[in-house]
Amino acid sequence: MQDTILELKDVSVYQKDNLVLNNISLEIKKGEFVYLIGKTGSGKSSFMKTLYGDLALKEGTGNIVDINLKTMQEKDIPFLRRKLGIVFQDFKLLPDRTINNNLLFVLKATGWKDRTKMDTKIEEVLDKVGMKTKGFKFPHELSGGEQQRIAIARALLNDPELILADEPTGNLDPQTSVEVMKVLQDINKAGRTILMATHDYALILKYPSKTLKCDDNKVFEVVQRAV
Template sequence: MSESILHLENVSVFQKENLVLNEINLEVKKGEFVYLIGKTGSGKSSFMKLLYGDLPLLEGSGHIVDFDLKTLKEKDIPYLRRKLGIVFQDFKLLPDRSINKNLRFVLKATGWTDDSLMDAKIEEVLGKVGMKTKGFKFPHELSGGEQQRIAIARALLNDPELILADEPTGNLDPQTSVEVMKVLQEINATGRTILMATHDYALILKYPSKTLKCDGNKVFEVVQKAV
């Protein structure tokens, strides 16, 4: 039996006083690739924020990568995020420094100190996303697809147990989306768990996998044929 990476029971998600999602019961097991779909405003981003500690868990119980979301303290959040790789739609790269320095900044911020180990890690993650030769470039010198690959590389720096990708292809054209998707598929094939929020149904049809849907304040699993 594969272990559970994410387990939620009767969870409600609030933005301030507003109830966004309720009665969420779900489990994601180690090594799964799971889509999270739903219309804009259906609660996908709020759901993601709950998972990486940006919104508190007020109702229900939840565990993610060995952290209890109900008892999560402010000081625990950086440690939780080290076990999660988070990929955003808008890349969130620092524009004033090269790709290598972007990645080094994250390593230093998460406690790395040894220069040679940092260099080796940066080379390793850039290799995984096919960007080994681009480390000296600045973000504005890269295409959107290349920037998103760098964002995925950044998410891999601390060997996360779970990657949360929030609309990672949202700003990309269809061809580039497929390229980024292939990178995520390769990462998943190495045994890493990925939860990806998307509204790109073409990708889901091309790469079918377990799919959760946000709709009517609920999150539930959908059968592929119904998409």
């Protein structure tokens, strides 16, 4: 039996007092690649923020990587985020330090101590995204696609059980989007579970997979028709 990585039951998502999404029940299994689609403003980001603890879960029940979102407290959020890999649309790399030092910063912040092990881990994740030779560069010396690969490498540092990718190709041209998508596909084939919010329908057609849609305050699975 596949392990459940994410399970939500009767969940409502709020931004302050505004109800954004209502009555969500869904399940994501270990090893799945799942898209989250929907128009701008349909609640995709709010949904993602609820999953990584930026928005509190007020209604319904939710379990993600064996953590109860309903009973989770502020002090538990760093622990949750160590079990998740988060990839943002705008990369969120620290501009004042090299790629290696960006990754080192994350490892230190998440409790790593042994410098040799840290260096080995950094080399390993850069290799996975095809960026092994770029560690000495600064973010501004890299293209958008390269920066996003680094962001994916960063998300892999703590061997996450689930990667949340929020519009990871949103700032990239179509060719670069495909390259970044191939990296994510390879990571998924190696056994990682990925939930990717996107409005890039060309990618979904090219790499069809389970798809959830935010629409009309709901999140539901869409059955893809063969094109």
